[in-house]
Amino acid sequence: MSPSVFLPYLDTAADDELVRALGRIGPILVPAAIAANAQLLPHTPYIVLADPSHPPHIDQVIQWLDFGATKVVVPLSLAKELIGIISPQKLMILLDISSAGAVSDTVQSGVSGVLLRTSTIDIELVTSLQRFFLGTELFVHATSDHPKLPSIRQLRRSNAVVVIPSSQLTLSSTSSTQLNVGDAFFAPLVSDRPDGLIPTIVAAHNQGGRSLGLVYSSQESIRESIVTGRGVYQSRKRGLWRKGETSGAMQTVVSIHVDCDLDSLEYGVLQEGSGFCHLGTPTCFGPLSGIAALEHTLCSRRESAPPGSYTRRLFDDPTLLRSKILEEADELCQAETKEEISFEAADLFYFALVRCVADGVTILDIERSLDRKARKVTRRPGHAKPEVVSSIMAGVKATKSTPPGLRRASTSALEQKIQMRSFDLTSISPASRANLLRRPVLKSDEMIAKVRPIVDEVRTRGDAALIDFTAKFDKATLSSTVIRPPFSPESMALKPEVKDAIDVAYRNVHKFHAAQADKTLLRVETMPGVVCSRFARPIARVGLYVPGGTAVLPSTALMLGIPAQVAGCKEIVLATPPRADGSISPEVMYVAQLVGASAILKAGGAQAVAAMAYGTDTVPKVDKIFGPGNQWVTAAKMLVQNDTDALVSIDMPAGPSEVLVVADSTANPAFVAADLLSQAEHGPDSQVVLVAINLSDSHLSAIEDQIDEQARALPRVAIVRESVAKSIIVKASSVQEALDFSNDYAPEHLILHLEDAPAAVDLVQNAGSVFVGAFSPESCGDYASGTNHTLPTNGFARQFSGVNTQSFQKHITSQEATQEGLKELGPIVVTLAECEGLQAHANAVSVRLREQ
CATH class of the missing domain: 3.40.50.1980 (Nitrogenase molybdenum iron protein domain)
Structure with missing residues (x-):
């Protein structure tokens, strides 16, 4: 059902203030004669009413829709021609009582609404017609009657919408000939509260409809909001609440919608100032997120980004920004998996939004442009420019042997020499030299937010989540996720030359890493009778992440497994993505056997990291996680190492090679x-x-x-x-x-x-x-x-x-003081402890000194 309470009709030239007020509560019906001037309502939805005495040509109807009309109301005869050409959502038919029975099922299914012209409002007639036009919106225009508040209420509560000419509407008080717009809007609303207030959701019109908070509205507050276009609500304690009157956080009301049960409202607003909540935050439901949060951040950084920051560089360097948009668009086109596509799309959204914010274009402007395009009937063919098509086809032809996702399209780019850019340290400025040292910005916060749901799923659902994620990401159906030794000989079957190469690499890496192991006891007498020591112990349980799937990386298994083996780690869990058939590559299996892996986890990505960090019914929990991986793996490692519930550390931060x-x-x-x-x-x-x-x-x-x-x-x-x-x-x-x-x-x-x-x-x-x-x-x-x-x-x-052998070891210190040693050291400790005000520390020494 339409969110409108009533449909205003511009039967005469109305003043701009009334038109703006009507636009806040829904679409406006405009006659064909003034439809050409609909640009006067750039952000107001409107419906064009064709003149039945001079039916328009089909081209004219299409033009109205292309210009921005949401719907067109046409006579029944023209509707029969338009059905199949115009979408039902954009088409309504104009009927009078005598022609209502002539509407076929085909016509009913080809339109979204009926505008019924009748001399007076007859509720029983309307009810019977609704049964006939089941599923079609019904609008009633009483040509010889002034609608009264009770009839508005009755019609709307029976799911019909009354049409009210603008000449019968006013922003002043209701009279015998004119209805106040706010009173007409309030008439059908219902409330189950003793005070009669209407619960009202306030939503950010410029932030995708994000809810800002819950308030209450009264007839008086609604009336004032419609007239002034400002957020006015009813405080249950203080009466009328004009939002921002004291705080400065004003609201511009863009739309007021009623829900399907007529018992709650939604205000679409443009929020100004610090935010909606009295705590100074944008919403009462927590911080902004997603694109709305990004736009808010970019707008603030446009004004205050420090010189030299990446965002400031993007705002100040149009060539850099254009290059990044083109680069990210290309990477999005090449992305293959769901995760890659979402990641690359997020990058493209970021740089595109920087471009928009730089020139004052808001998300609301973009959404309005999308809405205008959606209303168009006439569309371009949508073909790409010939020069783009030819370059892509040439690129595909030149690289058709290259794996999908690695192809580049431009013929000119393929012909260009592959070369680096040059700089001279003797002639560049210190600032330019500093720029040469910079790496690309790693969006770790964004990636951590993306992997958090995966980590949380594994943490709470354990093996079941691992099996689900493996099926989703690795396309492998598993019944169990862990392989324990002894490993079957067939799982490690290798070509002799590959096995020999792995054996030689194992011996070399083992020899070098064995020499690194700290097996000495460091013992120092710091003063007579006081001996301090340090000794190494292996980390008991370690997790080794070996990237895999379609790739075969036995080298990484060697580089992580050998130092763990040499250090003497009691439990070595090797995680690697399975192949499509659920198996692990025999090269990695063979290395796992060489290094003495105690378990092989058949999982990759953030889910493998989470399983090793928290443990599951079958996956042992580890104390430290090692290994390279993509940005998902890296983000998951960073996330779990900062979770005190996981009690796990990682080898090091990671970035591109x-x-x-x-x-x-x-x-x-x-x-x-x-x-x-x-x-x-x-x-x-x-x-x-x-x-x-x-x-x-x-x-x-x-x-x-x-x-x-x-x-x-x-x-x-x-x-x-x-x-x-x-x-x-x-x-x-x-x-x-x-x-x-x-x-x-x-x-x-x-x-x-x-x-x-x-x-x-x-x-x-x-x-x-x-x-x-x-x-x-x-x-x-x-x-x-x-x-x-x-x-x-x-x-x-x-x-x-x-990574080295000592990465898998930890060092423990000890101290031993004799009675004579404490006699010398004790007074020094007491003095320092009392200096810090830690009397119990001092007492632990003093009580021993008194016994001597």
């Missing part, structure tokens, strides 16, 4: 290019930096040529093209200047292509792992040299080490 290569004149261009590309292929957000020490233009060109040539031969060239385009060449004048820049950048991988590379290691202060010399490619460390490939990214090499 990184490499920084330092090269001098002795560097082989092919080697340098290969090292840069080995990280660039990880993903489009990989960070790749070349620091060139006094390289000639020809030497740099040779490196760039090798990058382009080698990249084009890679199956992941689409990814490489994107990551390399964001990567940089930094020109330095000396090894010292190059390593100073590297230390400030703190790369995950640092590769030294230098004449005396070993000597340069002394200058390294911040790096995850260093690869020394031309024959030490980063790939060796990733797989089998012996070092660990789980390393700090995003500049965290300043504070964190890569």
Whole structure:
């Protein structure tokens, strides 16, 4: 049923104030003669009443709808022509009593409403017609009668809407010839309260209808709101409450709707000031969320974002903002899973909304534009521009062997050289140098909000949630989620060459990590009779996350499992996504057997992290979680480590893969290019930096040529093209200047292509792992040299080490004081404890000293 209480009809030229007031309570019926001037009502829904004596042409009806009319009322004869052309939701028929019986079932199903013209209002007649027009809105226009409040009440409560000419409506008091708009609106409302007040939901019209709070309305407050367009309500204690009168948090009323039972209202408002709630918050139901919260944040940051912040850069740099919108739109088009699509769409919404806020365009403006477009009947074919189509088709043809999701569309982009951007440290400003050190902004808060529901589901529903999420995300149907040893030989069946390679890698990594284990007892006598000690103990239960699914990553299982094994962890839970048939890749199964895994969890993503953090009926709870993963895994790790109920820690924060290569004149261009590309292929957000020490233009060109040539031969060239385009060449004048820049950048991988590379290691202060010399490619460390490939990214090499054996150990201290030792140390402790006002601490020493 229509949210209108009555339908006002502009039968004469009404003053603007009355028209605005009528627009707040629903659509307005306008005659065809003034429909062309409907632009005077840009935000008011209106219905066009065709002149039955001069029926319009079909094109005219379509034009009215294209111009913004929500519906058109046409004679029965024209309706029969329009059915099938015009949507039923946009079409009503005009009838008089004599023609009511001529309406066929076909016509009834092809329209959404009937406007009945009658000389007087006959409730019994209306009731009988409603049975005939079952499911169709019925509007009644009494041409020779002035509607009275009782008839409005009777008609509306019987689900019919009375049409009232604007000449019979007023914003002044009700008289014998005119009804006050507010009185007419209030007439059919019902209340079950002794005071007769109507519960009223106040909703933010510019925030997708978000509820701001619950108030009450009276006939008097409704009347004033309709007339003034301000939020006026009825306080149950203080009478009329004009919102914002004292606080300044004014409201502009956009719409007032009645619910289906006529016993509650919804005010759609534009809220000004600090917010709706008396506590100064936007709503009485908690903070804003989603797009409304984003718009609020961006509007505030448009005015106050600090210089140098990313949001300020977007507002101040139209080229950067345009580039990000195009980039995110492309990534959305390539996303495949539900999670990827929602994530990329969120990014696109963010940058698009920055563009809008920068020019004062609100979400409300966007919604109004959508509504106008939805009302149109005539639409463009919707074809893409020819130049866009041709470039996409050319891109698809050129990359049809590339896996879906990795393809790029532009022919010109495919023809362009794959190359990095160049900067010179000797000529750039300190601010520009600082910009070169920045990583992309990691939206950790957004991702944590996305993974929280997954983590909560696993925490509360345990194994059942794991099975559901595995079916949803990994498309694998499981009956159980955990595999315990001994593992079956068929689950570890490998080609001999693969098994041999894993065995060699295991021995190398085990040898290096065994040497790292802290097995010594540190014992120091700090003063006579006082001995302090420190000793290492393994973390009892550890969880190892190994990315998987369609990928096979035995190297990660080795890098995490071996130090856990060497450290002596009692329980090693290895989590990895299952394949579609529910099995785990035999390579990972074999490594799990080598490192002595006590359980294999067949799950990936945030759900695997949650299961290990909290434990389930079958998944053991762990004390620390290790391992790389996508942004969902990283966010889940960050979430659970901050939950005191989980009591779990993680290895380190994670970000996109990184490499920084330092090269001098002795560097082989092919080697340098290969090292840069080995990280660039990880993903489009990989960070790749070349620091060139006094390289000639020809030497740099040779490196760039090798990058382009080698990249084009890679199956992941689409990814490489994107990551390399964001990567940089930094020109330095000396090894010292190059390593100073590297230390400030703190790369995950640092590769030294230098004449005396070993000597340069002394200058390294911040790096995850260093690869020394031309024959030490980063790939060796990733797989089998012996070092660990789980390393700090995003500049965290300043504070964190890569995963190592001691990552799986904790250190405990002890102290032992003899009686003589306490006699010397005790008075010092008492003095310090009393200085801090901690008398019990002092007493614990004093009571012993008194016994001596």
